[in-house]
Amino acid sequence: MKKLFIAALLFVGIVSFAQDVNQKPAHHQKENLTPEQRNEKQLQKLTSELSLDKKQQEQVKQLLAERSAKAEKFKASRKDIKTKPTDAEKEAFKKQMETEKAANDAKMKSILNADQYTKWTALKKDHRRKHDHKSSQERDQAHLQKLTTDLSLNADQQKQVAALLSERSTKMEMLKKNRKDSTAKPTDAEKAAMKKQMKEDHKATDAKMKSILNADQYKKWTAIQKEHKDKMKDHRKEKM
Template sequence: MKKLFIAAILLVGIASFAQDTDQKTAPEQKEKLTPEQRSEKQLKKLTTELSLDANQQAQVKQLLAERSAKAEKFREAREAKKNSDVKPTAAEKEAFKNEIKAEKEANDAKMKAILNADQYAKWHSLQEKNKDKAREKIKEYKKESN
């Protein structure tokens, strides 16, 4: 009877452990959203987090659409360079980093103009949290791939 009880506990423990690992989603397994869907999802989240009014929602929606279009352009340019078998020089890499940095600063200034002081501070803290989460996910992904 004891052996049967121990076997049952082991079986339940193993089954519950196996289910935990299946619930973690890899980046490849997540559903792919269109740029419009991503922008809409982000707008809804910002609206609830920052209590945006209708005017601010319209301005943020336009900013998100612009940012998404520019990001897609950057992504396509990077893919084209990656497929050309010509590695970018250090100067080209530095220029690309500076372009991205300037774009980020411009977006930051636009958000500062749209939001009030409290909303901007909260938005900035959300950006930092998201950046930290992204770093953690990259670290986890690198550990798993090694």
Template sequence: MKKLFIAAMLFVGLASFAQDTEQKPARDHKERMTPEQRNEKHLKKMTSELNLDASQQAQIKQLLAERSAKAESFKEARKAKKESNVKVTAEERAAFKKQMDEEVASNDAKMKVILNADQYKKWTALQEERKDKMREKIRERKDDNN
């Protein structure tokens, strides 16, 4: 009887373990960084990729701080809308998209002023590369969900 009980427990344990490995692993949760930490990391990466001098680093650090503050305010506004359970209208969505496009264009113009021609060209190429990677990740997620 004791052996039968142990065998049954072993079987149940193995069966449940086998099911866990077949399921899709949960997305790895990265450690949350503060906006300042993200900006510092981004600045270091840009410095190494674009060979920025000290003056450019200071200007880009300021630009990243401004961008981060604006992004945080957009995030808070969106969160407030979501919590109030108010549906976003098509006009609001279009206005937000237009505002975001303006922010991107403004950021691009500021980067063009800060960087020299070669650095700017390399920066735009890196931006396109990152966009392509994001699009690929989105496609993968859509394919995984279907």
């Protein structure tokens, strides 16, 4: 359910606009802004970045309002649905997202002049690149800080764990890129091979952590891992 709603936000362009104005979606959530307040902040940022005139501001404001309305409508329609979407529904939804994204791009192109549109597309591309890279680093840093606190890691252990987290993130980014570049759905054999590879990577990570930690730390780490795994299982059940 949660994943589908996030996809819906992409579908209606809210996340796209948040990226366009160089803001993180979570930022709005922390401030607990209303859709109108969120749109106003996005409009102000776009006005500053692209030097929008009064007419353009009104047009972009209307575009943001339309997408907010679609997001709220979709949220309401999915609120009480507990079943997971089928593969066919996911595929149809993906195509609809792509159609909406193209339509959004066309509308922005009609509103902006050539220089503004070039800058807008460049800002989106640059922000996505920085956001993906920064998110990976921030995630690893936050994870390291938590492990340092939970396991009382010393300076040498922190360096080793940091290297391990970075190595894992690099592998994940490579996998993500490979899947992004592939237009075909993975076959059953490919899924099985991927699952096997993930298990092997998990075992390798476990072995490396065991070599870094002392006996008490490793015991606590495995307990934390189990607790996290159980929470993830419960979370998946709630979404079904």
